[in-house]
Amino acid sequence: MxxxxxxxxxxxxxxxxxxxxxxxxxxxxxxxxxxxxxxxxxxxxxxxxxxxxxxxxxxxxxxxxxxxxxxxxxxxxxxxxxxxxxxxxxxxxxxxxxxxxxxxxxxxxxxxxxxxxxxxSAPTRTRARFYRQLEVLRDAERHFPRPGETVVTCDPDNLPVSGFPARIDTKPAAPWVPVFRPDIAEAVAAWCTTNHHKVPDDHPLVYFDGDTLVHVHQHLRSLDGYLPWRIDPDADGNYRIDGDEWTFQAVSVKSEGGVHPPETAPEDGRRARSGSPA
Structure with a gap:
């Protein structure tokens, strides 16, 4: 970059x-x-x-x-x-x-x-922002699931480095939804935006505006009336990605015990939402 x-x-x-x-x-x-x-x-x-x-x-x-x-x-x-x-x-x-x-x-x-x-677009790509993204992406702990979390990805072609842990929120007759801890949401945002600058057609721009996670769809942004999707943290400070514009698939089974690295290939992966990946 x-x-x-x-x-x-x-x-x-x-x-x-x-x-x-x-x-x-x-x-x-x-x-x-x-x-x-x-x-x-x-x-x-x-x-x-x-x-x-x-x-x-x-x-x-x-x-x-x-x-x-x-x-x-x-x-x-x-x-x-x-x-x-x-x-x-x-x-x-x-x-x-x-x-x-x-x-x-x-x-x-x-x-x-x-x-x-x-x-x-997204905030200016300053040196400080660039090095912060590098620091976040090099933090291996952000890839390891805690008990009850599942590794998911919005970029299955670049596993395992594109996999991040999330709590899976499920409701009857509804697709599951990934919920990210704040530090994991930052890592997902850094991954997407870093790769957007390399391959803009395949990755969204994702950044933080204060505590709000902002998702800019790489294709929808050219349409009349489109505005970036703003995702506010829930009461626990976590980020629930519940929408068709940004889709994820499961990579690993839910972690029941100690922390471990994500798998290198999808296992029964499915989309959190239908629609094209963003």
């Missing part, structure tokens, strides 16, 4: 209520200056894929600062932007018709509309 080599202009700008992380399509794959920004996302996409962000003033200022950094990398790809009093001005070229003036909306945000190829 590549990590940014410049300071994150959005540092200190967290998600506000109703916001989601967005990212501009880079000029080149694995562009080291990539940064995510918080924004409200309008329901309708443009050109069938890209989101229409609405930015707070401080976020719009951070976007302007970031564009000044990346513009020299590829002036034909990145626009320039600046504020003129309360007007956000975006330049997509030198001609008069390439000057786009964006006034503050009634909601107190700047609507970018169809300017830029923005997509739903």
């Amino acid at each position: 590549n990590t940014p080599t410049t300071q994150d202009p959005s540092a200190g700008t967290d998600l506000a209520a109703g916001e989601h992380w967005i990212e501009l399509v880079p000029a080149a794959h694995a562009e080291p200056h990539q940064v995510s920004f918080p924004a409200v996302v309008e329901p309708r996409r443009h050109h069938g894929l890209w989101v229409r962000p609405r930015l707070r003033r401080e976020v719009a200022e951070a976007v302007c600062e970031w564009l000044n950094v990346v513009y020299p990398v590829d002036p034909d790809w990145y626009p320039l932007a600046r504020f003129e009093d309360d007007l956000l001005v975006v330049f997509t070229g030198d001609a008069d018709h390439q000057r786009h003036e964006i006034a503050l909306g009634e909601d107190g945000r700047y609507p970018l509309g169809e300017l830029g190829r923005w997509f739903l």
